[in-house]
Amino acid sequence: MSIKVEFKKPTTAQVVCLGVYEGNQLPEPTLKWDKKLKGLLSESLKKSRFKGKFNQSLTVFSQDGTQFILIGLGKTSDLNETQWTKIGGAIAHALTVLPSGEAAVEIYDLKGCKNDLLVAHLAYGALLKSWRFEKYFTTKSADELFSLKKISFFTPAPGDVERLFKPLAAIAEGVFLTRSVVSEPGNVIIPETLAKIAETLKKDGVKVEVLDVKDMKKLGMNALLGVGQGSVHEPKLVIMQWEGGAKKEAPLAFVGKGVTFDTGGISIKPAQNMEEMKYDMAGAGVVIGLMKALACRKAKVNAVGVIGLVENMPSGSAQRPGDIVKTMSGQTIEVLNTDAEGRLVLADALWYTQNRFKPQFMVDLATLTGAMIICLGNERAGLFSIDEALSKKLMTAGEKVGELLWPFPMDESYDKEIDSEIADVRNISIGRGAGSITAAKFLQRFTNKVPWAHLDIAGTAWASKDLPLCAKGASAFGVRLLDRFVSNNYEK
Secondary structure, eight states: OOOOOEOOSSOOSSSSEEETTTTTOOOHHHHHHHHHHTTHHHHHHHHHHHHHHHOOEEEEEEEOOEEEEEEEEGGGOOHHHHHHHHHHHHHHHHTOSSSSSSSEEOOOOTOOHHHHHHHHHHHHHHHHOOOOOTTTTTSGGGGOOOOOHHHHEESSSSSHHHHHHHHHHHHHHHHHHHHHHHEEEEEEEOHHHHHHHGGGGGGTEEEEEEEEEHHHHHHHHHHHHHOOOOSEEEEEEEEEEESSTTSSSSEEEEEEEEEEEEEEETSSOOOGGGGGGGGHHHHHHHHHHHHHHHHTOOOOSSEEEEEEEEEEEOSSOOOTTTTEEEOTTOEEEEEETOOHHHHHHHHHHHHHHHHHOOOOOEOOOOOOOOOHHHHTTTTTTEEEOOOOOHHHHHHHHHHTTTTEEEOOOOOOGGGGGGGOOSSSSSSSOOSSHHHHHHHHHHTTTTSSOEEEEEETTTTTTTSSOOOOOBBEOOOOOHHHHHHHHHHHHHHO
């Protein structure tokens, strides 16, 4: 569920949201209201602890009952696209308690900001922040759920803002699709149902193919199939193609880990917090959401998304520690730990992608290692690549949208940690050190020297607390980053 956003010329409203710079300086629209109200807003600011800092809010009522909600804009030197979007999120958060469910926002004419772009990003941030997963509530009243329904953004040029907002709303559609599938429980999202959700992109113009076990056996995808052999739910491989570029132009490739539930298999995880493993398919979820976003905004590129979907369960037919599997690439893997399963799925998915599509590059996303959370917490995702140009483009895109990456070393010396004595490679290193790096080095062996980057989103796929643009829960980290990466570098 998310709000309805509309754009209008300034008019009357029962609830009006206005901006205030840090230090309680008033932008032009707020100043006009203050004069109309004979100094009510500035007097209220003087009597409060509100200082205009980002994410602060203050409510003031006029004599006629109009409710004014003042939003801290922060320092004028910090006002940029990312900050505008976050301010939009702060607006949505401040308006959540409104009984009417509707409000107007009159924030424009800010220092150093282009009005149309500013308002479009305020609306974008409000839209992103408003999304909630309320599907399974049956006893809560409407008042207990997210009450905000509509925001009208007042602007001198509604049509111009609407045109700028349209592609942002399309990206939000991709974000919401990702958040939705990642939020669903493991008894709802299984390989088959996630594949069917990917197939809904056909209505947006995306070509979708689904390979079943028989198809994958013919291709020799024994690493991916081995992970899913203990489950009653059969694995799938989904291929999504968006063809918005020149016919003969090589596609951009995005590959996602889709373990719809991860018990760890025979190397079973501890019971505590195992319910969180419903979002071990977040990498696949991001790829689906990205393809949705590219299609909805009619991106002028060719892009392919490949997701390997499995459920990792313990049973009499499950893969055992010590098993050796032969991958599609022909390389053999000694499976020392069945809970290091995501890299097995990606090994075949990456090889299939480069082999079939000959892409310009591959970027994979996966909730791959717990070590990533130990390294970076929940603030940044790990970036692993030996391609400096590709890495720089990804990091720049992340900085633009506020989805930050941190680069890790990929020295050849780490390779020896995953060399097996009886196969080509083992799926974990013997020691405890550099777990995220050795996992990335494992994946690198299945990229066939195609330009490639691996994003470990284990710490960022799920928000354990309220974030500026996301309520607690599935974040869809990566959709906005990769969409910006595409638009900045590959669209003409």
